[in-house]
Amino acid sequence: MLDISAGRSRYIFRDRLIQLLIYTAVFFVSAVFIWILADLVRGGISHLSWNFLIDSPRDAGRTGGIGSILVSTILILLVALVVALPLAWTTAVLLAEFVPVTSQFGTMVRYSLQVLAGVPSIVFGLFGNAFFSIYLGLGFSILSGGLTLACMLLPILVSTAEAGLRAVPDTYRMSAAALGMSRTATLFHLLLPAAVPALAAGLLLGIGRAIAETAALLFTSGYVERMPGSLLDSGRALALHIFDLSMNVPGGDAPAYASALVLVILLLVINIFSMKLAFGLQSKRIMPA
Amino acid sequence: MTWLKHSIMFPSVFTDKLLRWVLRSGAVVSALVMAMIMLFLLVESWPVFQHLSLTRFITDSSWHPLEDAYNLMPMLSGTLFASIGALFLAIPLGIASAIFIVYYASPRSALLYRRLIELLAGIPSVVFGFWGLTTLVPLINQFHPPGASLLAGILVLTLMILPTIALTAYAAFSAVPNEYMRSAAALGLSRWGMIYGVVFPAARTGIVAGVILAAGRALGETMAVLMVAGNVVQHAESLFDPIRTLAANIALEMAYAMGDHRSVLFVSGLMLMLLVMTLSGLAGWLGKNRYA
Numbered sequence: 164m165l166d167i168s169a170g171r172s173r174y175i176f177r178d179r180l181i182q183l184l185i186y187t188a189v190f191f192v193s194a195v196f197i198w199i200l201a202d203l204v205r206g207g208i209s210h211l212s213w214n215f216l217i218d219s220p221r222d223a224g225r226t227g228g229i230g231s232i233l234v235s236t237i238l239i240l241l242v243a244l245v246v247a248l249p250l251a252w253t254t255a256v257l258l259a260e261f262v263p264v265t266s267q268f269g270t271m272v273r274y275s276l277q278v279l280a281g282v283p284s285i286v287f288g289l290f291g292n293a294f295f296s297i298y299l300g301l302g303f304s305i306l307s308g309g310l311t312l313a314c315m316l317l318p319i320l321v322s323t324a325e326a327g328l329r330a331v332p333d334t335y336r337m338s339a340a341a342l343g344m345s346r347t348a349t350l351f352h353l354l355l356p357a358a359v360p361a362l363a364a365g366l367l368l369g370i371g372r373a374i375a376e377t378a379a380l381l382f383t384s385g386y387v388e389r390m391p392g393s394l395l396d397s398g399r400a401l402a403l404h405i406f407d408l409s410m411n412v413p414g415g416d417a418p419a420y421a422s423a424l425v426l427v428i429l430l431l432v433i434n435i436f437s438m439k440l441a442f443g444l445q446s447k448r449i450m451p452a
Numbered sequence: 453m454t455w456l457k458h459s460i461m462f463p464s465v466f467t468d469k470l471l472r473w474v475l476r477s478g479a480v481v482s483a484l485v486m487a488m489i490m491l492f493l494l495v496e497s498w499p500v501f502q503h504l505s506l507t508r509f510i511t512d513s514s515w516h517p518l519e520d521a522y523n524l525m526p527m528l529s530g531t532l533f534a535s536i537g538a539l540f541l542a543i544p545l546g547i548a549s550a551i552f553i554v555y556y557a558s559p560r561s562a563l564l565y566r567r568l569i570e571l572l573a574g575i576p577s578v579v580f581g582f583w584g585l586t587t588l589v590p591l592i593n594q595f596h597p598p599g600a601s602l603l604a605g606i607l608v609l610t611l612m613i614l615p616t617i618a619l620t621a622y623a624a625f626s627a628v629p630n631e632y633m634r635s636a637a638a639l640g641l642s643r644w645g646m647i648y649g650v651v652f653p654a655a656r657t658g659i660v661a662g663v664i665l666a667a668g669r670a671l672g673e674t675m676a677v678l679m680v681a682g683n684v685v686q687h688a689e690s691l692f693d694p695i696r697t698l699a700a701n702i703a704l705e706m707a708y709a710m711g712d713h714r715s716v717l718f719v720s721g722l723m724l725m726l727l728v729m730t731l732s733g734l735a736g737w738l739g740k741n742r743y744a
Binding site: 174175177178181182184185186188189191192193195196198199202203206249250251252253254256257258261268271272275276277278279280281282283284285286287288289290292293294298314317321345346347350371374375376377378381382402403405406409410416419420423426427430431433434435438 | 472488496552565568574575576577578579580643644645672703707717732
């Protein structure tokens with residue numbers, strides 16, 4: 164008996180120690196997260212104002228605001244979404260509804276997207292520069308930046324939409340077939356409406372990914388900080404603006420902090436919304452028609 | 453009730469066929485994107501393959517692209533050191549985070565902490581880089597100048613890949629069947645005994661797949677490392693030496709690179725992509741053979 168209880172107290176000690184280590188790690192991670200946010204708020208809040216959001220940058224961004232930068236960011240994002248969404252959603256519908264999981268075509272498309280998801284963003288930048296900017300002659304422009312981002316968003320948009328469609332219960336499809344509905348009608352009247360939360364969550368995720376991107380835009384949408392006049396003008400995205408201010412502009416720290424704060428707040432809001440959508444999706448699988 | 457027919461049904465045979473074609477062409481375009489990327493990387497790096505032998509990337513005296521010296525090894529070592537260092541820190545922290553969420557936290561704090569990790573995953577790399585530049589680098593500089601160093605790169609990378617590891621490990625732990633826990637508890641295993649002896653073996657492949665995914669992300673990360681690592685082309689001798697990674701090199705020199713220099717940058721991009729592709733292929737394979 165003595166042996167066993169001695170052994171037990173050793174185990175209890177070991178368990179306590181490991182629990183302590185785990186709590187320390189968790190505390191450490193949370194502390195760093197709060198440290199980063201606090202730093203950004205402390206550095207940026209004094210510089211942040213309505214005028215900062217709508218003014219154009221002056222003196223390489225040291226003074227003025229980020230008005231034109233925000234416009235460029237939104238334009239790049241819009242181009243990316245307009246191109247990527249139709250492609251991604253048609254691909255997802257095909258993969259989820261029209262080809263068997265084991266079919267060769269389906270496997271090939273899925274594999275290619277899986278590889279695409281792992282490509283580092285700087286490689287997208289290289290490709291965008293070689294293909295859109297030079298080969299297609301779009302130059303450093305919002306259009307070539309947006310198209311590059313569209314390639315980058317494809318995998319995440321496809322996989323979220325496909326998962327959303329697969330989560331629609333099979334009874335929907337069978338009832339529709341029993342009613343003699345065509346597959347097109349089933350898709351537009353039943354499956355897509357039922358998958359809307361998943362599509363929206365994927366869309367938000369994609370938007371978050373897109374406005375966080377820097378490396379892919381470096382040699383595609385360019386550095387020009389003027390208000391863009393057309394999609395063929397170069398336009399500087401918000402993330403790139405932060406990069407440029409902190410690396411290349413001495414004394415650009417205060418506006419860089421404020422821009423980073425704007426970017427992080429935007430992303431937090433977007434991510435929280437997409438979490439809410441995904442959570443709602445989990446809690447009620449079957450949508451009211 | 454014939455009107456119902458018209459409002460619900462599209463003229464069946466024709467639209468179904470049309471839809472199928474539309475979907476098919478969309479999917480083909482999506483699949484072609486990857487092929488196009490491969491093609492353009494190869495085309496752009498072709499001049500180098502044609503008249504430079506590949507051994508020159510290893511044997512050249514240094515990286516001075518304007519003087520025809522293309523030694524990529526210092527940058528490869530920088531990339532590997534930074535990634536391995538970051539994995540070394542992020543694996544324990546990430547797995548501990550996942551264990552905390554699944555086995556230690558109350559439901560409320562588990563949800564809170566999971567949300568925090570998910571939000572951490574959403575912070576853009578340029579913000580991590582900026583924070584590292586304004587906070588970490590000066591801090592390291594106080595202990596050991598110059599501050600912009602391998603260590604700063606490792607720390608920033610750690611923060612960026614930690615969520616990947618934590619979230620995949622969390623998914624792997626949640627997938628361990630509940631009967632395992634109940635049996636372990638019935639055998640009188642302590643909490644850590646249960647985690648170490650039952651959960652780890654059952655969740656091993658999932659965790660490894662997550663770690664490989666994170667490694668791929670660390671290898672390809674550009675902006676954050678570029679901003680904090682100092683970007684000196686050299687083999688690091690200590691944690692406090694500045695380094696330059698392959699991805700950072702592309703971002704730094706692409707703007708003015710011409711001719712062979714540009715092609716070499718595309719070659720390094722190709723190398724990076726092949727590395728990451730191998731890793732993600734490995735992760736996918738592990739995920740598929742989980743129960744084999």
